[in-house]
Amino acid sequence: MKSEQNQENTKKFGMVIDLDVCTGCGSCMVACMAENNVPFRKDESDKLKSITWMRVYKLTNGKPYPETDICYLPRPCQHCEGHEGHSPCVSVCPATATDYDMQTGIVSQIYTRCFGCRYCMAACPYHARYFNWYDPVWPKGMEKYLNPDVSVRMRGVVEKCSLCIHRYQAAKNKAFMEGKTEIEEGDYQTACTQACPAGAITFGDLNNPSHAVYKLKQQPHAFRLLERLGANPKIYYVSSREWVRRAGDNYLKNEGPAKIG
Amino acid sequence: MSNSDDKTQAVSEKTVETSDRPGGSSKGIIVLCFFIGLAASLAFGWGVFPKLLYSRKQQPIDFNHSLHAGVVSNGCESCHFLRDDGAYSGAPKLAQCIDCHQDVQGNSPEEAKFVDQYVKKGIEVPWLVYARQPACVFFSHAAHIKAAKMDCVTCHGKIGESEHLKVYEQNRISGYSRDIEGASLINMLGFKKHTWDRMKMDDCSECHQKQKAVMGSVQTQKEGCFVCHK
Numbered sequence: 432m433k434s435e436q437n438q439e440n441t442k443k444f445g446m447v448i449d450l451d452v453c454t455g456c457g458s459c460m461v462a463c464m465a466e467n468n469v470p471f472r473k474d475e476s477d478k479l480k481s482i483t484w485m486r487v488y489k490l491t492n493g494k495p496y497p498e499t500d501i502c503y504l505p506r507p508c509q510h511c512e513g514h515e516g517h518s519p520c521v522s523v524c525p526a527t528a529t530d531y532d533m534q535t536g537i538v539s540q541i542y543t544r545c546f547g548c549r550y551c552m553a554a555c556p557y558h559a560r561y562f563n564w565y566d567p568v569w570p571k572g573m574e575k576y577l578n579p580d581v582s583v584r585m586r587g588v589v590e591k592c593s594l595c596i597h598r599y600q601a602a603k604n605k606a607f608m609e610g611k612t613e614i615e616e617g618d619y620q621t622a623c624t625q626a627c628p629a630g631a632i633t634f635g636d637l638n639n640p641s642h643a644v645y646k647l648k649q650q651p652h653a654f655r656l657l658e659r660l661g662a663n664p665k666i667y668y669v670s671s672r673e674w675v676r677r678a679g680d681n682y683l684k685n686e687g688p689a690k691i692g
Numbered sequence: 693m694s695n696s697d698d699k700t701q702a703v704s705e706k707t708v709e710t711s712d713r714p715g716g717s718s719k720g721i722i723v724l725c726f727f728i729g730l731a732a733s734l735a736f737g738w739g740v741f742p743k744l745l746y747s748r749k750q751q752p753i754d755f756n757h758s759l760h761a762g763v764v765s766n767g768c769e770s771c772h773f774l775r776d777d778g779a780y781s782g783a784p785k786l787a788q789c790i791d792c793h794q795d796v797q798g799n800s801p802e803e804a805k806f807v808d809q810y811v812k813k814g815i816e817v818p819w820l821v822y823a824r825q826p827a828c829v830f831f832s833h834a835a836h837i838k839a840a841k842m843d844c845v846t847c848h849g850k851i852g853e854s855e856h857l858k859v860y861e862q863n864r865i866s867g868y869s870r871d872i873e874g875a876s877l878i879n880m881l882g883f884k885k886h887t888w889d890r891m892k893m894d895d896c897s898e899c900h901q902k903q904k905a906v907m908g909s910v911q912t913q914k915e916g917c918f919v920c921h922k
Contacts, residue, residue, distance in 0.1 A: 441906075516910035524911070532916030534908035539917040543828045582828040582922055596918045600830055604778025607838040 440613075443512075443536035444594055445637040445665030446624070447647040448505055450675055452631040455503030459485050462626030463507075466595060468577045470567030470584070482561040484508070484592040485623050492674045502675045505632070507623065508559040508592035509656065509664030510538045519662055520551035520560065528589075536637070536665055537594050545588040552589060556657050557664070560591045594634075595621040616642050637665060654679045654688055742877060746861040746870050752817050753810075754802045754856050761852045763792075768844045768852055778834035783819045786810060820860040822871040823891060830922040840903070847887045896920055 511518035635642035764770035874880030
């Protein structure tokens with residue numbers, strides 16, 4: 432039993448998001464909020480106070496018509512591995528509320544452990560972490576629609592995307608009932624992946640050659656956000672447009688994503 | 693106690709030499725008051741407060757596990773079963789009980805109460821769950837029973853042989869069952885004989901650390917947080 436759990440079973444869940452396919456419809460954001468009991472406020476226009484685990488950003492190339500072009504970039508938590516699991520947020524958390532799991536490659540956030548110092552928010556280069564300024568208030572009757580597999584958060588703690596870890600837990604439960612020890616690729620998919628009508632998001636185990644993400648991340652046009660920081664994120668993006676790939680990091684005029692490699 | 697008395701005597705003797713009597717006896721009274729106060733606080737802290745902290749509730753029906761275990765065919769899993777998707781059914785619903793208890797079967801007053809107040813009216817029994825964990829905890833019965841091949845008794849003890857349900861003690865502040873925090877004061881401090889004496893995070897982690905060689909967590913070198921949290 433002990434040796435079975437070893438290296439070869441180590442998973443690294445991640446995503447490859449095709450930015451050429453994303454239409455910016457925002458289905459992933461809605462699905463994520465509904466799936467993960469993400470609280471919302473009456474006025475969601477103040478983005479310093481609103482919470483969006485999955486957030487679609489709009490990028491423009493800044494050129495006048497007819498060269499003008501836009502790109503939508505969905506941004507979940509990047510689940511950075513850093514160097515040996517020392518992702519930016521995990522390194523600074525004084526409460527051990529956030530942690531990197533070498534077995535799944537998921538950066539966990541335990542809300543009851545968090546005391547709200549927000550160091551992790553300052554450390555995160557992707558603005559993927561959000562602070563609960565208020566206790567969640569659900570419109571009357573809506574509390575009945577909350578997902579029982581995801582704990583709701585209280586005022587004063589930080590929250591972020593968990594790669595729908597509860598779906599992984601459920602998938603494993605089902606596998607155990609069927610007498611299996613491993614789950615299939617399709618058994619565990621995040622809510623945003625399934626909600627995307629364009630199929631822009633692909634989710635799976637980056638370590639497993641039989642999973643779609645394994646090949647997709649090796650495409651020549653695949654890149655990660657702010658790659659040179661060394662945060663080693665597990666969310667890959669793909670775009671055939673060079674200006675989009677350039678927008679993924681702060682490149683100087685005379686350098687580009689192709690030169691960095 | 694005699695030691696401290698000697699000390700107070702020594703102190704009062706010293707003061708006799710330098711000042712007059714009333715000052716000396718007042719110091720003795722202070723020391724005496726200190727020990728009385730200490731004893732009173734200890735008695736309150738260890739004796740009275742734990743009783744005040746927990747409200748004691750009786751289960752709606754005094755269920756007899758032993759009696760039922762003799763009648764059903766599939767042991768504990770006859771009523772406490774796992775669903776096909778791996779979810780645990782927990783305490784049985786009325787629909788299951790109705791199979792046998794459409795009408796009163798025996799002559800137990802508890803059964804008559806159950807049939808009258810719940811079956812006939814179609815109301816679910818509001819069982820108090822001793823093992824109810826906080827919302828942030830993920831526990832999988834399927835992982836323990838199916839994958840790790842553990843039996844019910846390992847964690848729950850011989851509940852199946854009990855004839856009465858024990859009193860449910862609820863923490864007035866946290867709202868959680870006392871079985872989570874420790875059945876006795878000694879259990880609360882982490883000294884326990886049985887698995888079911890306390891069910892806090894350290895108790896889960898203690899066993900998990902023994903069973904597994906690979907620890908995923910970078911911060912704690914234990915198992916990953918999301919193994920038992922959600």
